Amino acid sequence: MILPPNLRPQQHRCATKPAPLSPAMDSKTRSLMPPSSRRHRSLALAVLFALLTPIIHAQKTATTQFSGQAAYTLTKQLLDVAPKRFNGSPGHAKAEEFLKQHFAPEAAKGNFVADTFTATTPAGLQTMTNYIVKYPGKKDGIIVLVSHYETNYPLRDINFYGANDGAATSALLIEIGTILRAHPPEGYCIWLVFDDGEEAVKTWSNSDSLYGTRHLAAKWSQDGTLTKIKALLVADMIADKDLNIDYVENSTPWLLDLLKVAAKNTGHSASIFKYREAEEDDHLPFAARGVPVLDLIDAHYGPTTDAMPDGYHHTDKDTLDKISAHSLQISGDIFLEMIRLINQRP
C-alpha cells in the first residue's frame, strides 16, 4: 500500500525498511531503437560525494576517490569465478555469490536486498534475481546506479564472457559501494542495483529483454519507491579501452546536460558524446514511469567488419584484454561527479 510522503519525517528517507511513499507517476520516454538487438544500459551515477561538507572536502583524498585499477581487478576476479553467467548456469550462481560476499557488511545491516522473481521467457519460466544495495543518506531522495550482471542465454554455447558487457560495470558499482561503505552519502541515499535478465533470452524485443529492470520498475511503482528517485544512472559497456560514452537520446535531457558538466569537471570531455543514438537498455522501464534516467553506454565496441558488424559486442571477443583500468577510471570519475552534481540541484 502507499502512504503519502510526509507521514514520516526524517528517518524514512530512502530507506532501508519499507517506507511510506507516495504514488507513482507516469510519463514516458521514447525509445527509438537502434538497429538490431543491441541495447545497452549503463551509466549510473553515482554518488558519494554529493554533499560533502567543506571540511570533509578538505580531506577528500584517496579513500573517496574511485580507483579504476581496483574496479579492473574486481572485473578480473568476477570473470575468474564466473566467466559465463547466463540464466540458470553455475556461473550465474557464482556471480550472485560474488555479490553477496562483497556486500556482506551491508547485508548485516539489512541493506542488501535480493529481489527474486520468475520471468516468463521464450525458453520457459526462469528464476531471476536483482540485488539492491542501499546506502542511506541525509537528504530525502534516492540516486540509483544500475548494472546488469548476467550474460546472454543465447550465447551460452560460445565463449561469451561479457567482460565489458556486464562484468566491468558490475565491478564499477562494487567499487563505488566500497567507497560509500567508508564514506556514507551526505546527500541523497545511493542505491546500487545489480539487475538480472537484461539480455534477451532468445531475440531482443520489448517482451524478451530487460526482465530484471521491468520487474523492478513495476515493483517500485507499486510500493512508491519510484517517486523518491531523483535520478537513475545505468552503466553499460563503459570499460572499453577505446572509451567514448554516447549521447543517448532517450535519456533525460537535464541528465545529459549534467553528464557534459561532469565530464568537463573531471577532465574527461574527450571521452563523451562522439556518437549519438537512442538505446534500448535498462533505463527504459524507469523512463517509461517518469523517472529521470541516464544511460551511460559506449555502444561502439571494437572494430566492425563484415564478420563482426557489431564489433566485439556479443561475441567471444568481449574479454578482459579489451577493457582497461584507465577507462574504468574515467567512468568512475564521471559517476561520482554526477552524484555530486545531482545533489547540488535545487
Ligand SMILES: [Zn+2]
Ligand atoms: Zn549485452
